[in-house]
Amino acid sequence: MTFEILETAIAKFGHAMLESEEGITEKRRVETNPNKNMARWPIGSSTLQSTAIHPKFIFLPSNVPPVHPSTVLAMSGARNLSAALRRVRVSRPRIALRPALPRTPFATVRSFSVSSPVRADKEIKYTSDAYPNVQRNPNFAELTADDVTYFKELLGSESAVIDGVTSDATDDIEPFNSDWMRKYRGHTRLVLKPKTTEEVSQVLKYCNEKKLAVVPQGGNTGLVGGSIPVFDEIVVNTSRMNNIRSFDQASGVLVADAGVILEVADLYLAERDHLFPLDLGAKGSCHIGGNVSTNAGGLRLLRYGSLHGSVLGLEAVLPDGTIVDALSTLRKNNTGYDLKQLFIGSEGTIGLITGVSIQCPPRPKAVNVAYFGLESFEQVQRAYLEAKGQLSEILSAFELMDGRSQRLVQDSTGTKQPIEGEYPFYCLIETSGSNAEHDMAKLESFLENVMGEGIVADGVLAQDETQFQALWRWREGITEALSHLGGTYKYDVSIPLSELYQLVEDCKQRLTEKGFVGDDDSFPVRAVVGYGHMGDSNLHLNVAVRKYDKEVEKAIEPWVYEWIQKRQGSISAEHGLGIAKREYIGYSQNDTMVKLMKQLKNLYDPNGIMNPYKYI
């Protein structure tokens, strides 16, 4: 089985590295020999028989975050499973809408190929250098060899401690010290991977008593630098807390450890005809504890709502070691303050989430995807209104992509766009329901209307699983396409729908007027693009730069936040604040709210050891 996992990873990505389940962390490039059913480390002489390998993580090429072995398996097996669920049972529509052309499809993998925006060989600047006004808090103690001894004795397994205090572990620690965007980098010398809630409790209690600062870390896919230490904070990573605790088929309630990878949870649920009520591009790496801590939104919030609604209970550990057992599985529980809500979206600043109880809906039996070109943002809004009205309960995603973002995907993949001609805007609509014929009749009628009214200029419908995946890749592939350009300034914002795209136009105009935008290397900015979750009024404004440049940053910030504030929007729709937006909370929260947050922080974490230097 392990050998198959490696083979699958290598077939997809050229090579893979793995981290062993037990024993010291091993992250090396591996090669396989299918004839001998064997994997080996090319560096060094040891050859591993397949039975000897129990990888905990498969490390894909340096620009792709590590994934859990079951995720790699999912690339083959589970995709087929989801094919059955996602097959588009579209009888060819009577209208001019065409099926997706049989062009070269994207790789059928969705959501795994997140890669780094900056060339892997480039040094990442230390966050402490990038934010010189942030100073290390002198109240925090520095790690000693005695501390490390304590943690090693407590956590037992060698793979639970990466010790850069008493040994040189630079290479092993680096993935925990830097982020996916290669934008943030810390100086931690110790990574702890507790396995149980009790161990987390002991770790935090010790850290609190010794005044050792801590950064909780899940899959490390966050986009605002929240999971990366700024100075020498200890990283407490949840990757070994990866058990599904229970699932109740009747109620659809899943209870799982915080370190379960989102996609692993979803695959587990798929086998039981249920669905995790959250889906996002980083699902192959992010942890459900990380999702809850960031209150992640994702692709289907429109349908399944926010985690503030679907999370029924939480287990968390406070800095003093207190285990907060609020792991209720009840939908209704009106007994006082709903304290679990404080942890949802708190980004590791008041405690460490160790367990999650979540309401999961039945998996839809019929799923359809359509992809359109539109002539203006006004038409996009009209199409959205029509979709809401006509598709109502089966509408599960309404995504917006501008023309520039789609050209970038085309350039980076070499794949032709699904529809002929160029449009300033594209939308992807997904429907999910329980009755294929009923859903199809609704979708056909909707498509006839919007094409007949001239709202949509051209469009395609996925006819099979490959096309379903291929169409989604035009949306999900944007982040990766941008990543090939250099660095990206990312703004994930909520704005009233009518002005959603205006921000992109205004930002582009501003940067052009300042002489920053151009096609050759003398210009720092390569592209200003906009895309996002139209159904949630959530825009992703992305400014792709040849390299991170303080002058460009100063031209965007705080201008962009002022722009949003004037429209009563939010400067963070779903990614959180982390360190990236630590100074800007005041643009979306008034003084009273910030004061209340600080009071809560002091109440839960009087020594301030939890994720310091971030937004609170």
Ligand SMILES: Cc1cc2nc3c(=O)[nH]c(=O)nc-3n(C[C@H](O)[C@H](O)[C@H](O)COP(=O)(O)OP(=O)(O)OC[C@H]3O[C@@H](n4cnc5c(N)ncnc54)[C@H](O)[C@@H]3O)c2cc1C
């Ligand atoms: C390609 C790509 C697509 C993405 N798409 C979306 C999207 O559509 N919607 C969206 O919302 N986000 C998206 N993200 C951002 C990111 O995936 C989410 O924020 C995700 O929820 C982070 O989970 P994680 O396990 O990686 O957390 P991490 O990055 O490890 O941590 C994020 C924050 O949570 C804290 N934290 C982590 N685990 C815990 C815990 N157990 N207890 C307490 N605090 C904890 C950390 O300290 C940090 O502040 C995307 C990222 C990528 C790379």
